Amino acid sequence: xxxxxxxxxxxxxGESHGNSIGVVVDGCPAGLFLSEKDFETDLRRRKSGAxxxxxxxxxxxxxxxxxxxxxxxxxxxxxxxFENSNTRSVDYLELRDLPRPGHADFVAMRKFGGFxxxxxxxxxxxxxxxxxxxxxxxxxxxxxxxNITARLIEAGGMTDIEKAVDKAIEENESIGGIxxxxxxxxxxxxxxxxxxxxxxxxxxxxxxxxxxxAIEFGSGFQAAKMIGSEHNDNIINIDGKTxxxxxxxxxxxxxxxxxxxxxxxxxxxSSTSQPQKTLNFKTEEMxxxxxxGRHDKCIALRVPPVVEGxxxxxxxxxxxxxxxxxxxxxxxxx
Numbered sequence: 084x085x086x087x088x089x090x091x092x093x094x095x096x097g098e099s100h101g102n103s104i105g106v107v108v109d110g111c112p113a114g115l116f117l118s119e120k121d122f123e124t125d126l127r128r129r130k131s132g133a134x135x136x137x138x139x140x141x142x143x144x145x146x147x148x149x150x151x152x153x154x155x156x157x158x159x160x161x162x163x164x165f166e167n168s169n170t171r172s173v174d175y176l177e178l179r180d181l182p183r184p185g186h187a188d189f190v191a192m193r194k195f196g197g198f199x200x201x202x203x204x205x206x207x208x209x210x211x212x213x214x215x216x217x218x219x220x221x222x223x224x225x226x227x228x229x230n231i232t233a234r235l236i237e238a239g240g241m242t243d244i245e246k247a248v249d250k251a252i253e254e255n256e257s258i259g260g261i262x263x264x265x266x267x268x269x270x271x272x273x274x275x276x277x278x279x280x281x282x283x284x285x286x287x288x289x290x291x292x293x294x295x296x297a298i299e300f301g302s303g304f305q306a307a308k309m310i311g312s313e314h315n316d317n318i319i320n321i322d323g324k325t326x327x328x329x330x331x332x333x334x335x336x337x338x339x340x341x342x343x344x345x346x347x348x349x350x351x352x353s354s355t356s357q358p359q360k361t362l363n364f365k366t367e368e369m370x371x372x373x374x375x376g377r378h379d380k381c382i383a384l385r386v387p388p389v390v391e392g393x394x395x396x397x398x399x400x401x402x403x404x405x406x407x408x409x410x411x412x413x414x415x416x417x
Contacts, residue, residue, distance in 0.1 A: 087288055091222065091400040095214035099203030100172045105164035106214030108221055111150070112408065113158030115224055119145060122220050128388040129216050135248035135380040141169050145217060156221075163217050167210075171377065172202040180365040181372055185353030192364075209293045209382060212389045219392020222399035225408050231394050233264040233387035236346075244384075251380045257352035259294075260383025264390050266332070266343040266398070271323055273338040273401040280336025281343070284401070288393045289347055294382050297348035301331025316341075347390060349383035 086094040090110045097104030122145050131137045143165055150161030179201060182188035187207040191199045199205055223231065239247035239258035251258045274281040286298050306314055306329065316325035323340035332343035354374045363370045379385070402408045 087291070088396060088400045090403040091225075091396065093214070093218045093396050095211050097167075097211065097214075098200040098205040099167070099208035099210040100170040100175075100205070101167060101200060103164050103166050104211060104213060105148075105162060106217050108150070108161040108163075108218050110403070111156050111158075111161055111221055111225070113156055115156040115221070116154055117151070117156070117221065117224055118154045119147075121224070122217060125216050125220050125388045125392065126213070129213065129385050131379070131385065133384065135252065135384055136382075137377045137379045139169055139171075139377045141165070141167065143213060161221065163214075165213055165217075170203065175202045178374075180363055181361050181370065182364070183353060183372065183374055184359050184361055185350075207293065209379075209385075212292055215288075215292070215396070216388050216392040219388075219395040222392070222395035225399045226395060226402065228268050229398060230267045231264065231391045231398075232266075233262055233390040233394075235260050235383055235387055236263045237261040238381055238383055248381050248384070255356045257355045257379070258381050258383075259296075259351040260349045260381060260386070261346055262349060262383060262386050262390055263344070263346045264387075264394060266394060269332065269338050269340065269343060269398070270405075270407060271338060271340040273398065273405060274333070274336045275401075275404070276336035281333050281338055281397075281401070282336060284397045285343075285345065285394060288397055289390065292386070292389055292393060294350050294352070294386070295347050296350045298345060300333060300343075300345045302329040303331075303346065343394075347386075349386050352379045352382045354378035 085096065086092060092109040094107040096107070126143050130140070130143060132140050146164045148162040148164050150157055150159045178188070182192065186204060188201065191201070191205065191207060203210070235244055236242065238244045238260035239251060241247040247258060282300055289295055289298055302309065302314065314329045316327045316330050318324070319326050325341050328341050328344060330339065331345055332339060332341040356374065359372050360369055361372045399408070
């Protein structure tokens with residue numbers, strides 16, 4: 084469904100070309116001070132406009148519909164809304180009978196019986212990740228000194244990101260990438276095995292991000308090539324600090340006090356300008372398809388703040404379950 088979390092609960096709503104999209108955060112404690120300015124950095128990082136991203140540029144100004152009073156959370160559900168002001172739905176009119184390869188067009192049509200909003204991929208669009216980033220800003224504020232940093236470490240098979248993007252633009256093609264995320268200053272003991280292990284919850288929300296195709300923690304797939312004595316992390320102090328971090332900061336589904344480290348694979352943007360083939364559902368004949376419109380050459384460029392927001396949501400929920408987030412009181416300056 085469209086909700087995630089137990090105590091810190093997040094719901095996203097809207098469609099790419101609808102009037103607006105938004106996020107509802109339920110369970111945030113009262114007394115947390117946040118202004119519009121606090122959202123600017125992460126929202127800007129996710130925004131398009133840079134080389135290799137879509138020319139569709141939205142203002143992405145957050146409208147606080149509920150849950151805030153005098154820039155402070157009230158304890159009521161928080162509803163933050165964003166307008167869609169730069170849509171161009173005409174680009175999708177001819178695609179109604181031509182499902183795009185790699186997109187959710189076909190499965191959405193079958194699942195929802197043709198009633199889905201197909202413009203700009205509707206509810207399946209990466210536009211909806213704006214809600215995860217927004218909720219993540221709130222979650223990060225609750226997490227205090229816990230630091231979450233994600234960065235693009237590879238694009239199109241290259242570590243030289245700029246060169247990879249230039250090549251994609253030159254070839255008029257889309258490329259994928261790998262994003263690495265690191266979480267530091269975590270307490271020991273977060274996670275609820277079996278099914279709510281830290282890896283399970285992070286993986287759950289990460290795979291809700293469109294275009295994510297794989298995730299690995301610590302040494303990941305390389306662990307299959309290692310021997311046990313090599314992969315095990317030797318504990319070197321009473322706080323659980325380890326000599327290596329092949330486990331990625333998690334043992335038995337529980338944080339061990341070391342940094343959580345994981346990487347995600349982002350597929351190439353499905354909308355590519357290169358000719359493809361698809362089935363015309365009206366004529367039941369194969370046809371050549373060239374996808375028009377405005378699309379990212381490398382959507383992975385905009386994924387790091389989304390990953391950070393998603394992880395912050397998971398950790399805020401787990402911290403609240405452990406009662407490790409203290410209620411924040413605003414005191415008058417006198």
